[in-house]
Amino acid sequence: MPRLLFIPGSLRAASSSRAVVRALIGRLGCGANCDTADIGLLPHYNADVQDDPAVAAFxxxxxxxDGVVFVTPEYNYSVPGVLxxxxxxxxxxxxxSVFVDKPCFVVTTSGGALGGVRAQAHLKYVLNGMLARVFPCKEVVVPMANASVTDGVFENDAVLAFAEENLAGFLASLDG
Ligand SMILES: Cc1cc2nc3c(=O)[nH]c(=O)nc-3n(C[C@H](O)[C@H](O)[C@H](O)COP(=O)(O)O)c2cc1C
Incomplete structure (x- = not known):
């Protein structure tokens, strides 16, 4: 069974991106072994730091x-600094790096109508620069993301079904 690492780009507890991660993991069910990274544990990047345990664990x-799934909001037309x-x-x-040839899947969210398309383009550009294997598919975006979250649960079925369909293609493309 493929192992997926989800990387949410938002740290806040009520994050719509984190709610989307939980919903997607729920939908995948037994189709994958899923973990979620906590990038809030990482220190600021500093090349002098060589032995940080949180960095090593990440x-x-x-x-x-077998594949990394980014679910990130757009901040100022790009990805959040923490991501x-x-x-x-x-x-x-x-x-x-560990990203060379790593299959990657990108989902972006935003509170507005565009679903983070600009952050999506930036993130794919960055991943390509690291020689990661960005999965080619239609852009999976989550517009008005916060409006679809109730009590921490992301509830837009149409958005989730589209994301799941593309994620299924990503899973099918993996070696694991
Ligand atoms: C610092 C900051 C910058 C933002 N910039 C953008 C932006 O450029 N485009 C956009 O659509 N939304 C922007 N937003 C709105 C976020 O995408 C929106 O609040 C999103 O829901 C945050 O993600 P989260 O719910 O996962 O925390 C910004 C929000 C913050 C806090």
Whole structure:
């Protein structure tokens, strides 16, 4: 069974991105072994820091996964700094990092109508730069994300069904 590592790009407890992660994991059911990374545990990137246990655990979780699923909001037309920080940690050594050839799937969220399309383009650009294997599919976006969350549960079935359909294609493409 493939192992998926979900990486939410928002830290807040009431995050719609985190609610989407929970909903997608629920929908996948027994179709995959799913873990969720907590990128809030990571320190600010500093090349002088070589032995941080949270960094080591994060990189190890990526290495052990068959595929990485990013679910991130758009911040100021790009990805949140906390997500970029996490990616930067896992991007070294350059062009020989844990991300090389790593299958990656991208979902973006936003409170507005565009669903984070600009962050989606930025994230895919960054992943391509690290030689990751970005799954080619229609853009999976979650517009008006906060409006679809009630008591921590993401409830937009149409959005989830579209995400699940594309995620199924991603799963089918994995080696694990
Ligand atoms: C610092 C900041 C910048 C934001 N910039 C954008 C933006 O450029 N485009 C957009 O559609 N939404 C923007 N938003 C709205 C977020 O995408 C929205 O609040 C989203 O639901 C946050 O994700 P979360 O619910 O997972 O925490 C921004 C929010 C914050 C806090």
């Amino acid at each position: 990189i190890s979780a990526i290495a052990q996964s 970029k920080n996490a990616i930067d940690w896992a991007s070294r050594p350059a062009f020989a």
